[in-house]
Amino acid sequence: MIFDKTQVKARSEQLALSLTRRLGAAQVVTDRDILESYAKDESSCEPCCPDVAIRARSLEDIVATLEEALQLGVPVTARAGGTGKAGGAIPIYGGCVLDVSRMKQVLEIDKTDLVAVVEPGVVTGELHAQVEAMGLFYSPDPNSLETCCIGGNVAHNAGGPRAFKYGCTRENVLGLEAVLMGGAVHQVGKRTIKGVAGYDLTALLVGSEGTLALTSKAVLRLRRKPEALTTLLARFSDEASATQTVARTIEAGLVPRVLEFMDATVVETLRQAGAGSVPEDTSALLLCEFDGPTESAVEADALRFADICEEQAALDVLAARHVGERNALWAARRDMSNAIKKRAAFKVAEDIVVPRSKAPAMLEGMRRIGERHKTLVAAYGHAGDGNYHVNVLWDDPQYDPHPAVDDLIRLVLSLGGTITGEHGIGVAKRRYLPWEKSEAHLALQRGLKSQFDPAGLLNPGKIF
Amino acid sequence: MIFDKTQVKARSEQLALSLTRRLGAAQVVTDRDILESYAKDESSCEPCCPDVAIRARSLEDIVATLEEALQLGVPVTARAGGTGKAGGAIPIYGGCVLDVSRMKQVLEIDKTDLVAVVEPGVVTGELHAQVEAMGLFYSPDPNSLETCCIGGNVAHNAGGPRAFKYGCTRENVLGLEAVLMGGAVHQVGKRTIKGVAGYDLTALLVGSEGTLALTSKAVLRLRRKPEALTTLLARFSDEASATQTVARTIEAGLVPRVLEFMDATVVETLRQAGAGSVPEDTSALLLCEFDGPTESAVEADALRFADICEEQAALDVLAARHVGERNALWAARRDMSNAIKKRAAFKVAEDIVVPRSKAPAMLEGMRRIGERHKTLVAAYGHAGDGNYHVNVLWDDPQYDPHPAVDDLIRLVLSLGGTITGEHGIGVAKRRYLPWEKSEAHLALQRGLKSQFDPAGLLNPGKIF
Numbered sequence: 056m057i058f059d060k061t062q063v064k065a066r067s068e069q070l071a072l073s074l075t076r077r078l079g080a081a082q083v084v085t086d087r088d089i090l091e092s093y094a095k096d097e098s099s100c101e102p103c104c105p106d107v108a109i110r111a112r113s114l115e116d117i118v119a120t121l122e123e124a125l126q127l128g129v130p131v132t133a134r135a136g137g138t139g140k141a142g143g144a145i146p147i148y149g150g151c152v153l154d155v156s157r158m159k160q161v162l163e164i165d166k167t168d169l170v171a172v173v174e175p176g177v178v179t180g181e182l183h184a185q186v187e188a189m190g191l192f193y194s195p196d197p198n199s200l201e202t203c204c205i206g207g208n209v210a211h212n213a214g215g216p217r218a219f220k221y222g223c224t225r226e227n228v229l230g231l232e233a234v235l236m237g238g239a240v241h242q243v244g245k246r247t248i249k250g251v252a253g254y255d256l257t258a259l260l261v262g263s264e265g266t267l268a269l270t271s272k273a274v275l276r277l278r279r280k281p282e283a284l285t286t287l288l289a290r291f292s293d294e295a296s297a298t299q300t301v302a303r304t305i306e307a308g309l310v311p312r313v314l315e316f317m318d319a320t321v322v323e324t325l326r327q328a329g330a331g332s333v334p335e336d337t338s339a340l341l342l343c344e345f346d347g348p349t350e351s352a353v354e355a356d357a358l359r360f361a362d363i364c365e366e367q368a369a370l371d372v373l374a375a376r377h378v379g380e381r382n383a384l385w386a387a388r389r390d391m392s393n394a395i396k397k398r399a400a401f402k403v404a405e406d407i408v409v410p411r412s413k414a415p416a417m418l419e420g421m422r423r424i425g426e427r428h429k430t431l432v433a434a435y436g437h438a439g440d441g442n443y444h445v446n447v448l449w450d451d452p453q454y455d456p457h458p459a460v461d462d463l464i465r466l467v468l469s470l471g472g473t474i475t476g477e478h479g480i481g482v483a484k485r486r487y488l489p490w491e492k493s494e495a496h497l498a499l500q501r502g503l504k505s506q507f508d509p510a511g512l513l514n515p516g517k518i519f
Numbered sequence: 520m521i522f523d524k525t526q527v528k529a530r531s532e533q534l535a536l537s538l539t540r541r542l543g544a545a546q547v548v549t550d551r552d553i554l555e556s557y558a559k560d561e562s563s564c565e566p567c568c569p570d571v572a573i574r575a576r577s578l579e580d581i582v583a584t585l586e587e588a589l590q591l592g593v594p595v596t597a598r599a600g601g602t603g604k605a606g607g608a609i610p611i612y613g614g615c616v617l618d619v620s621r622m623k624q625v626l627e628i629d630k631t632d633l634v635a636v637v638e639p640g641v642v643t644g645e646l647h648a649q650v651e652a653m654g655l656f657y658s659p660d661p662n663s664l665e666t667c668c669i670g671g672n673v674a675h676n677a678g679g680p681r682a683f684k685y686g687c688t689r690e691n692v693l694g695l696e697a698v699l700m701g702g703a704v705h706q707v708g709k710r711t712i713k714g715v716a717g718y719d720l721t722a723l724l725v726g727s728e729g730t731l732a733l734t735s736k737a738v739l740r741l742r743r744k745p746e747a748l749t750t751l752l753a754r755f756s757d758e759a760s761a762t763q764t765v766a767r768t769i770e771a772g773l774v775p776r777v778l779e780f781m782d783a784t785v786v787e788t789l790r791q792a793g794a795g796s797v798p799e800d801t802s803a804l805l806l807c808e809f810d811g812p813t814e815s816a817v818e819a820d821a822l823r824f825a826d827i828c829e830e831q832a833a834l835d836v837l838a839a840r841h842v843g844e845r846n847a848l849w850a851a852r853r854d855m856s857n858a859i860k861k862r863a864a865f866k867v868a869e870d871i872v873v874p875r876s877k878a879p880a881m882l883e884g885m886r887r888i889g890e891r892h893k894t895l896v897a898a899y900g901h902a903g904d905g906n907y908h909v910n911v912l913w914d915d916p917q918y919d920p921h922p923a924v925d926d927l928i929r930l931v932l933s934l935g936g937t938i939t940g941e942h943g944i945g946v947a948k949r950r951y952l953p954w955e956k957s958e959a960h961l962a963l964q965r966g967l968k969s970q971f972d973p974a975g976l977l978n979p980g981k982i983f
Contacts (some may be wrong), residue, residue, distance in 0.1 A: 246874050253956055262718070411632050411711075442711075476714065476715065493705070496705050506969075506970055
């Protein structure tokens with residue numbers, strides 16, 4: 056569905072009036088300067104300013120907004136932390152941004168049922184701290200965890216390094232309170248791990264990028280916080296040894312909670328930035344963590360991993376058991392984003408996944424694409440999952456990265472992979488979705504969208 | 520949608536003719552005696568004979584059947600192992616049964632990607648044996664694993680004891696080849712663990728009980744076979760100590776792969792049947808298994824579990840490390856179904872889930888329901904998940920178990936539980952689904968069904 060922005064603007068003014076009446080002026084934003092802050096997320100997609108923003112403080116505020124918006128025909132784009140990487144929170148037709156970042160209550164933490172019930176504006180890292188203080192654990196750890204929120208994590212099925220062992224957000228959401236365009240409130244899912252009463256709409260809503268329903272409450276699965284944790288950093292003189300190590304680690308039945316790969320270009324970038332203190336002879340890094348209930352179990356896993364690294368001719372393997380040491384080993388991985396930003400004036404960040412066995416072919420192919428298109432390509436990411444963040448970097452403002460990215464996506468699909476592992480489609484990857492999914496299949500998906508949102512007002516222009 | 524059986528019968532005769540032409544007579548069953556074998560599953564639901572059955576041998580056969588059935592308006596009920604417990608495979612309006620049990624090829628097993636690609640008629644236990652011979656592991660282990668098939672497991676999101684650690688079928692299906700009514704073939708999902716390109720239709724199709732699409736191929740997630748395994752059987756003189764042990768085990772951060780509970784009535788039933796050799800003073804049993812990559816890790820977990828049992832005044836804890844010993848400890852759990860069948864002339868088996876903390880209240884309430892309704896109620900099941908199989912047992916042919924079952928379901932819902940953890944709704948639990956889900960929510964679910972199957976011909980009368 057395509058909207059006329061002038062019409063949307065006029066209707067949005069009406070929406071501002073009626074919601075000012077219902078909710079009070081404090082929750083309705085029409086000040087242009089503040090609205091500008093809702094125009095973009097952390098993607099490189101073109102910003103677009105909403106015509107009005109509503110600061111929701113409760114379920115009732117969300118319901119009121121979606122009731123009035125449907126009546127007036129105003130598109131609504133939900134926003135929590137605004138940290139998305141694919142433009143999902145950008146209101147591309149203007150209209151209303153529904154900001155849930157003030158709904159930040161942790162409503163319940165249950166130690167026996169291992170369940171937390173939270174509002175969508177809860178910051179993921181703050182939830183981590185709160186449950187960990189009680190000896191519990193919420194596993195999804197997207198890179199933006201200091202600023203991203205559970206609402207956005209649910210909308211995008213956020214992952215993170217620990218997803219390899221513990222699953223992405225979908226595997227850690229048991230139920231949702233979801234509000235449909237028009238304001239109908241649905242209790243979806245359950246409070247228990249098992250449950251097969253009817254279709255699993257929880258799994259469908261997680262990752263639907265705010266196009267089907269909005270989350271007003273999430274029932275999350277907790278675990279006990281693992282008592283023991285070991286971090287290892289292995290250096291390799293070539294990428295192939297590192298990817299071989301990944302394959303052998305999985306084949307040995309080890310289940311690290313983190314298994315992060317950094318390629319030669321990333322290593323070189325870190326070195327140029329003076330970050331992470333990586334020696335000259337390094338061409339690839341693997342950062343690996345094992346957790347478990349006891350030191351001895353974790354220790355045994357760490358030793359087996361170190362043995363595999365040695366068999367694959369690792370230059371060295373450093374291990375950390377304490378916080379200070381651990382931070383030192385994570386320095387390279389943590390400094391990477393900034394180092395990459397400094398390496399070139401412009402970048403496009405893709406977020407592809409290939410079957411684990413295809414990682415060497417992907418890295419090799421990626422290198423050739425960089426040469427062919429005269430651009431720098433750097434890859435790092437969650438090697439256990441085969442989920443690599445591939446950055447195309449360039450300095451010339453005239454350079455068009457699309458041919459290189461197109462080739463990268465073709466390569467990934469030819470290897471049996473998928474175009475996005477964590478970031479979602481949003482606006483940024485709409486071009487590529489039909490390369491992966493058939494037209495008939497996308498028609499079926501649009502049909503599902505029409506069941507939830509027949510007027511097409513919920514985050515229009517996203518995914519499809 | 521309700522169908523006129525006479526009309527369905529007439530149209531089915533036409534379907535038999537046209538499919539005999541397309542597929543050959545060998546695949547089209549119209550012999551009444553053979554059709555009778557398709558009339559029931561392993562539920563106590565009323566049998567219903569189909570008018571025709573098609574024995575599919577390939578994707579093309581499924582496509583042909585669904586093409587012709589849509590044109591002629593014939594309801595189609597898919598069937599793999601026929602081991603369902605809720606009547607999902609019973610063709611309640613007659614019409615066509617599409618039997619996929621001959622599609623039993625394991626098409627691919629990949630050790631590095633840890634993926635298997637299988638046809639829907641592959642028997643779950645046979646897949647276990649095949650991958651385990653290669654040092655791999657497919658975790659879902661429904662009780663019927665010797666006869667049930669992957670197609671049915673996918674349709675019902677089958678669980679089993681190991682689901683506590685490794686998830687149900689949904690968590691172990693990466694992608695599907697799915698055929699819609701009318702014959703359209705969709706490639707759904709992916710071959711990698713991560714992937715967020717569009718809505719997650721894999722998760723939606725798993726557990727949809729053959730009402731949305733049929734599985735012609737499943738891409739399954741494998742793991743490495745755990746090298747080490749320890750089995751423990753703990754006896755308790757009261758149920759409360761056993762449920763306390765479950766709660767403490769979870770709170771201690773232990774993740775057993777199996778944590779099975781048997782209540783006082785089950786124990787007494789085993790004793791009466793002379794099964795499992797359970798001593799007189801026992802009122803509850805816990806069967807627990809830990810697996811892992813090394814003996815020492817598994818040993819440490821087993822010791823901690825034994826300590827917790829002791830703190831909760833277990834009568835004794837037996838441990839097994841070898842096959843013979845293990846079989847002895849599993850004897851009680853394995854003999855249980857038969858012992859329960861012998862205990863009374865009639866039974867209804869429910870499959871409820873309650874939050875872990877509510878297990879004592881559930882068992883206590885269940886006991887009171889038994890007393891009030893003058894019936895025997897026996898519970899066993901997956902205590903880690905809070906998923907209990909509750910059997911209502913009686914001998915008098917005039918006895919109506921429904922008031923007791925109604926009260927049980929009310930109890931479960933009042934405790935924040937769900938009416939089915941593994942078996943699904945099918946026909947058997949249609950009465951109770953509206954007790955758990957609102958009418959508006961079920962209308963939304965029916966709307967999704969109409970997107971996949973506008974004519975309402977795929978397994979009609981199930982779930983809703």
